[in-house]
Amino acid sequence: MEAAGExxxxxxLRLGLPGTDxxxxxxxxxxxxxxxxxxxxxxxxxxxxxxxxxxxxxxxGDLCCxxxxxxxxQVVGWPPIRSYRKNSLHARKAEGEAAGLYVKVSMDGAPYxxxxxxxxxxxxxxxxxxxxxxxxxFSLGEFPRKEGCSGSEYAITYEDKDGDLMLVxxxxxxxxxxxxxxxxxxxxxxxxxLGSRH
Amino acid sequence: xxxxxxxxxxxxxxxGGVEQKERWGxxxxxxxxxxxxxxxxxxxxxxxPFSDQVLENVLENVLQFLVCRRDRNxxxxxxxxxxxxxxxxxxxxxxxxxxAVSPRRATDRFRRVRSVVLKGKPRFADFSLxxxxxxxxxxxxASAMAAAYPWLERICLKRMSIADDDxxxxxxxxxxxKDLTLxxxxxxxxxxxxxxxxxxxxLRVLDLIEAYLEEEEEDQVVDWVSKFPxxxxxxxxxxxxxxxxxxxxxxxxxxxxRSPALRQLRVNHHVTVxxxxxxxxxxxxxTHLGTGSFGPPAALALQGDVMEHEADxxxxxxxxxxxxxxSGFRDVASQYLPAIYPVCANLTTLNCSFxxxxxxxxxxxxxxxxxxxKFWVLDTVRDEGLQAVAATCKDLQELRVFPLNATEDSExxxxxxxxxxxxxxxxxxxxxxxxxxxxTNKAVITMSKNCQELVVFRLCIMGRHLPDHLTxxxxxxxxxxxxxxxKKLTRLAVSGLLTDKAFAYIGKYGKSIRTLSVAFAGDSxxxxxxxLEGCPxxxxxxxxxxxxxxxxxxxxxxxxxxxxxxWMNSCKLSIRGCNDVAQRLPRLVVExxxxxxxxDDETVEKLYMxxxxxxxxxxxxxxxxxx
Numbered sequence: 001m002e003a004a005g006e007x008x009x010x011x012x013l014r015l016g017l018p019g020t021d022x023x024x025x026x027x028x029x030x031x032x033x034x035x036x037x038x039x040x041x042x043x044x045x046x047x048x049x050x051x052x053x054x055x056x057x058x059x060x061g062d063l064c065c066x067x068x069x070x071x072x073x074q075v076v077g078w079p080p081i082r083s084y085r086k087n088s089l090h091a092r093k094a095e096g097e098a099a100g101l102y103v104k105v106s107m108d109g110a111p112y113x114x115x116x117x118x119x120x121x122x123x124x125x126x127x128x129x130x131x132x133x134x135x136x137x138f139s140l141g142e143f144p145r146k147e148g149c150s151g152s153e154y155a156i157t158y159e160d161k162d163g164d165l166m167l168v169x170x171x172x173x174x175x176x177x178x179x180x181x182x183x184x185x186x187x188x189x190x191x192x193x194l195g196s197r198h
Numbered sequence: 199x200x201x202x203x204x205x206x207x208x209x210x211x212x213x214g215g216v217e218q219k220e221r222w223g224x225x226x227x228x229x230x231x232x233x234x235x236x237x238x239x240x241x242x243x244x245x246x247p248f249s250d251q252v253l254e255n256v257l258e259n260v261l262q263f264l265v266c267r268r269d270r271n272x273x274x275x276x277x278x279x280x281x282x283x284x285x286x287x288x289x290x291x292x293x294x295x296x297x298a299v300s301p302r303r304a305t306d307r308f309r310r311v312r313s314v315v316l317k318g319k320p321r322f323a324d325f326s327l328x329x330x331x332x333x334x335x336x337x338x339x340a341s342a343m344a345a346a347y348p349w350l351e352r353i354c355l356k357r358m359s360i361a362d363d364d365x366x367x368x369x370x371x372x373x374x375x376k377d378l379t380l381x382x383x384x385x386x387x388x389x390x391x392x393x394x395x396x397x398x399x400x401l402r403v404l405d406l407i408e409a410y411l412e413e414e415e416e417d418q419v420v421d422w423v424s425k426f427p428x429x430x431x432x433x434x435x436x437x438x439x440x441x442x443x444x445x446x447x448x449x450x451x452x453x454x455x456r457s458p459a460l461r462q463l464r465v466n467h468h469v470t471v472x473x474x475x476x477x478x479x480x481x482x483x484x485t486h487l488g489t490g491s492f493g494p495p496a497a498l499a500l501q502g503d504v505m506e507h508e509a510d511x512x513x514x515x516x517x518x519x520x521x522x523x524x525s526g527f528r529d530v531a532s533q534y535l536p537a538i539y540p541v542c543a544n545l546t547t548l549n550c551s552f553x554x555x556x557x558x559x560x561x562x563x564x565x566x567x568x569x570x571x572k573f574w575v576l577d578t579v580r581d582e583g584l585q586a587v588a589a590t591c592k593d594l595q596e597l598r599v600f601p602l603n604a605t606e607d608s609e610x611x612x613x614x615x616x617x618x619x620x621x622x623x624x625x626x627x628x629x630x631x632x633x634x635x636x637x638t639n640k641a642v643i644t645m646s647k648n649c650q651e652l653v654v655f656r657l658c659i660m661g662r663h664l665p666d667h668l669t670x671x672x673x674x675x676x677x678x679x680x681x682x683x684x685k686k687l688t689r690l691a692v693s694g695l696l697t698d699k700a701f702a703y704i705g706k707y708g709k710s711i712r713t714l715s716v717a718f719a720g721d722s723x724x725x726x727x728x729x730l731e732g733c734p735x736x737x738x739x740x741x742x743x744x745x746x747x748x749x750x751x752x753x754x755x756x757x758x759x760x761x762x763x764x765w766m767n768s769c770k771l772s773i774r775g776c777n778d779v780a781q782r783l784p785r786l787v788v789e790x791x792x793x794x795x796x797x798d799d800e801t802v803e804k805l806y807m808x809x810x811x812x813x814x815x816x817x818x819x820x821x822x823x824x825x
Binding site: 074075076077078079080081082083084085086088089 | 322324325326327382408410440467528551552554576600601602604605606633658660662715717718742743
């Protein structure tokens with residue numbers, strides 16, 4: 001998956017005429033989905049201006065681009081799922097959303113830190129993929145799976161609310177994001193003490 | 199569940215409906231009918247002789263037993279006398295397209311209607327393809343009915359825009375009003391609901407299915423549940439799972455307690471499990487239950503209290519011996535699922551399509567559901583979950599598998615494996631809606647052979663233009679097998695990589711198809727031609743993003759008066775082709791809808807055309823051009 005979709009744009013199927021750029025203005029989507037507090041990623045990429053309705057709703061801002069890596073530009077109304085369903089499935093997540101759960105991510109050997117919003121991810125797999133993507137320029141190897149760190153270069157650890165250094169992946173996701181204060185990607189050799197009980 | 203009522207089903211569409219009888223006859227005031235099959239003759243209308251009048255009265259007594267609208271349509275074509283008698287005895291009026299006939303004309307012809315079913319926007323409006331403000335306003339119909347049908351008891355609306363004022367009008371105009379069902383409607387709010395609750399003293403059914411209520415500020419939300427009469431009510435069905443705002447729970451509980459006839463209750467996600475328990479205790483006679491939230495209320499700690507609630511829930515379900523339908527399950531916590539075991543064996547309908555459950559969480563539940571006929575689920579249960587369904591639910595008639603992530607490049611948790619498993623285990627399957635990312639022709643062919651009862655086959659491969667993931671070939675053969683082998687098929691939705699060959703199959707074998715949905719498919723005009731020339735029963739055709747142009751459009755001229763509508767967006771149509779059709783078919787309303795004001799006039803972004811006795815509508819917004 002590419003982080004920037006720029007090079008894909010020419011090969012994208014769009015609703016507009018060839019040669020025109022479909023306006024990427026998610027904020028002006030006047031669809032049902034825009035009424036709820038939810039970024040409708042699959043209704044992006046085709047802004048609609050509708051002057052006739054006086055009470056039109058503006059869609060939420062460009063929140064879909066927060067997801068690393070950026071999703072391929074979506075076509076309006078495809079796949080054909082009613083907004084009611086989409087809204088309902090995500091309502092729980094949207095309602096619980098405060099300002100996001102930002103934690104610092106440091107990596108041994110990297111000159112600067114990053115910050116990520118843990119609430120954006122649904123589970124450990126997505127988190128790993130995102131970190132992989134974020135730090136790949138520092139040439140990370142395979143991340144350790146739960147089975148152990150043998151043969152891999154780096155381990156993802158975190159500092160919990162008690163200040164202890166923990167290996168990522170042991171506790172249920174929900175518990176993890178409520179107790180994680182910061183993330184640290186450390187060299188596997190330093191993390192062997194943590195992983196050896198698996 | 200949204201399409202539970204058979205008369206709202208997209209497939210139960212008669213050829214013709216109201217319009218067809220009057221299509222070729224002269225327009226007369228007072229409900230006159232054209233002659234049987236004469237086309238375009240001019241009639242004078244002398245009053246019928248006395249003996250004929252007697253005959254008509256006798257006829258009316260007989261015809262009042264005819265219920266099915268297709269039978270009634272046929273009877274009305276026999277002769278003018280029969281037409282009049284039928285018009286006098288039709289109790290339920292079904293209008294498949296609110297713009298096909300004017301409200302005045304409909305109410306003039308059918309004088310003694312007690313129940314009205316009215317459909318508005320084209321189905322693609324559900325997927326944001328019809329701009330807001332397009333139309334389908336209920337107001338003119340409300341006014342006409344208020345004047346003509348004081349005895350009206352039932353109204354069922356689908357995809358209509360309804361204002362609170364319209365609901366007020368209903369409440370004040372129909373003293374015997376009993377049944378209001380709104381499916382995918384919008385424009386109204388809690389204020390309208392409050393008037394209905396308060397004024398309709400004989401209300402039996404208030405059913406809101408996937409309605410989009412207007413957004414209201416906190417202080418604007420009306421406590422409509424409190425407005426029901428304080429005495430014993432005649433309420434049988436109350437469904438408000440789509441209402442976004444919270445309801446007054448004490449009022450709801452009291453309402454349920456004084457509604458002994460209540461059989462169907464669907465609450466919204468604000469109702470917690472402990473509240474649900476209290477409702478169930480008040481209404482042990484329920485047959486259809488839609489839960490609200492099905493997880494621990496946020497305020498509870500993780501231990502202790504949860505156990506107590508679980509025990510309560512279990513006892514409530516154990517006591518509810520009549521439940522045959524379950525839905526809801528918002529925010530489901532899997533440890534609560536076992537509470538429903540006592541009712542599983544009786545369930546004919548289970549809708550857990552808002553619950554993100556895994557195969558392991560589903561298996562113990564589905565294992566008990568031997569009598570299940572309708573099952574809606576999220577793809578999080580994966581192929582493994584579907585295999586469990588196939589193993590137990592031998593009577594399954596309808597299956598819908600929805601995607602958790604409705605995006606093109608999402609992972610997709612079910613595949614051809616699940617589909618094949620279902621086809622092996624559920625031989626009586628009639629209707630399927632299946633969202634996936636990976637499919638094979640082989641699995642679809644297998645289903646076509648195993649499930650001979652299929653009436654509805656809707657397969658949505660979410661990635662556009664995806665071929666058979668094993669052979670890399672187009673999905674032509676799979677869909678071809680479906681139309682070839684499933685002789686009862688009336689509704690088909692196709693997806694994946696499809697060439698004109700798929701359409702050739704549809705045109706050749708799809709002789710019973712009434713509804714066809716096409717997206718990102720086909721190579722050339724020939725594809726659409728095959729369908730328009732080959733499918734005589736075609737009623738509803740909706741196409742998007744497919745390379746069909748004017749020649750294809752023109753090839754269907756012979757067919758469009760037989761259809762309810764044609765929708766095409768983002769195809770290759772031009773204004774010229776559409777004008778051509780409009781000129782040749784004067785009774786067809788041809789709407790060209792623009793999304794972007796700066797789009798040039800030559801290309802047609804969206805085309806919606808439908809036969810109509812009413813002519814071009816006068817409420818079209820500026821972005822709609824009627825040719």
